Amino acid sequence: MKKLIFIGLLVPIGCLDTKEESNESEEEGQPQGYEDEEGHTGCTNDPASDNPSDGEEEETVDDSEESGDPSDESASDPENDDPDSEDTSDPEESGTPNSPVAVCSVSPNPVNPPFDSSAWDGSESYDAGGGPLIYEWALISHPEGSAFLSFDSAYTSSAVMVNFMPDVAGEYLGRLTVTNEEGLSDTCDVLLEAVPSQNLWIEMSWEHSGDDMDLHLLSPSASADWNSAVTTDQDCYYANCTWSSPDWGQVGYAGDDPSLDLDDITNVGPEIIHISDPENSGLYTVVVHDNPALVYDGSNTVTVKIYLNGSLVWMDSKAISAEDSYTPFAQIDWSSNAVIPL
Numbered sequence: 001m002k003k004l005i006f007i008g009l010l011v012p013i014g015c016l017d018t019k020e021e022s023n024e025s026e027e028e029g030q031p032q033g034y035e036d037e038e039g040h041t042g043c044t045n046d047p048a049s050d051n052p053s054d055g056e057e058e059e060t061v062d063d064s065e066e067s068g069d070p071s072d073e074s075a076s077d078p079e080n081d082d083p084d085s086e087d088t089s090d091p092e093e094s095g096t097p098n099s100p101v102a103v104c105s106v107s108p109n110p111v112n113p114p115f116d117s118s119a120w121d122g123s124e125s126y127d128a129g130g131g132p133l134i135y136e137w138a139l140i141s142h143p144e145g146s147a148f149l150s151f152d153s154a155y156t157s158s159a160v161m162v163n164f165m166p167d168v169a170g171e172y173l174g175r176l177t178v179t180n181e182e183g184l185s186d187t188c189d190v191l192l193e194a195v196p197s198q199n200l201w202i203e204m205s206w207e208h209s210g211d212d213m214d215l216h217l218l219s220p221s222a223s224a225d226w227n228s229a230v231t232t233d234q235d236c237y238y239a240n241c242t243w244s245s246p247d248w249g250q251v252g253y254a255g256d257d258p259s260l261d262l263d264d265i266t267n268v269g270p271e272i273i274h275i276s277d278p279e280n281s282g283l284y285t286v287v288v289h290d291n292p293a294l295v296y297d298g299s300n301t302v303t304v305k306i307y308l309n310g311s312l313v314w315m316d317s318k319a320i321s322a323e324d325s326y327t328p329f330a331q332i333d334w335s336s337n338a339v340i341p342l
Contacts, residue, residue, distance in 0.1 A: 098129030102188040104176040106164075112197040113166045114261050114272060120151075120161040120190070122176040134179040135159050140189065143170025145205030145270045145303060166194035167262060168203050168270050169307055198274040200334065201307035202286055205269030206320075211296030213320070214238055214289040215271040215304075217258055219248045220282020223331065230287065230326060236273055237289070238263045249279045265294070278334040285331050285342075292324040304329045306339055314339040 103124035111118045120137060127133055137156040142148055146168045155161045166172055172192040179185045204215040217236045222229030229235055233246045236258035240246055249256035255277035262272045278284070288302050299321040306314040320327050328342040 100127045100180040102178045102186040104188040104190045106192045110193040110195045113194040117165045123159045125178045127180040131181045136177045140173040198276045200275040200278045203305040207301040212291040212294040216287040218285040223283040226285040280335045283331040286329045
């Protein structure tokens with residue numbers, strides 16, 4: 001790069017030396033500056049100093065050569081100016097590890113409680129670096145009244161968990177976490193829906209353990225006076241409805257007979273009664289008995305859910321404290337798919 005330095009009435013470049021530099025120049029025989037009687041400056045032995053008032057003179061100086069700035073050299077490097085130059089750094093050498101990917105599913109979905117089962121499957125999960133994975137399953141949420149508060153710990157470290165049998169109707173949310181050798185993890189969630197296959201489905205659960213609550217369903221024949229029908233053949237409960245079913249409705253037809261699928265004593269339920277093909281006449285009555293075989297001090301909240309054709313249509317909770325009492329919850333009119341609270 002060239003610079004233009006104008007020398008006129010100003011002091012010539014060769015005469016700008018400091019006093020110390022001047023002494024050095026005298027020893028080396030370099031021209032020295034002077035000042036005449038009129039105040040003009042010049043340089044001895046410098047032809048231009050004989051006429052210092054002859055206007056301006058240009059002198060060019062190669063700035064780039066004198067500066068020796070290494071940045072100018074890099075700026076003019078064609079390799080550094082190439083916008084298409086590739087980054088040859090290795091991403092693995094930079095310390096960025098590979099991450100795993102969690103992939104989960106559950107099948108069959110939906111499933112029919114309480115005896116059909118589903119499998120939670122995480123076998124499609126993979127590690128981007130091709131390494132092995134550690135699996136961990138967790139049950140994040142479950143329907144109210146379910147006894148499944150968590151997955152069986154014997155199977156939670158497997159890629160596939162088989163034979164999961166939901167006990168009550170509703171949604172079960174499972175979560176899979178996979179971890180690779182570098183300690184990086186990924187998660188995925190999958191929802192399982194449990195839907196009753198029977199047309200009439202009744203669930204019961206209670207709040208505090210140590211209290212034995214029993215679910216009762218009375219036939220339409222007993223709807224006029226259900227109190228006198230409890231513990232008879234017109235009442236489905238643990239004593240006559242667990243391993244066999246009373247013959248209700250059409251004689252010899254099992255489809256309209258009740259079945260107690262789940263019975264619980266020491267915990268908080270659930271208990272479930274179903275009928276695949278309910279009668280079209282009369283009203284079914286739902287009652288809860290506080291069995292005195294186990295005594296709980298204080299009030300215990302009992303919840304009853306009623307499903308018709310696989311859908312939850314009614315739910316209610318009542319506080320029960322009297323031992324050996326029978327508490328009616330609702331009547332069911334199957335012909336109109338209606339629930340009548342009691």
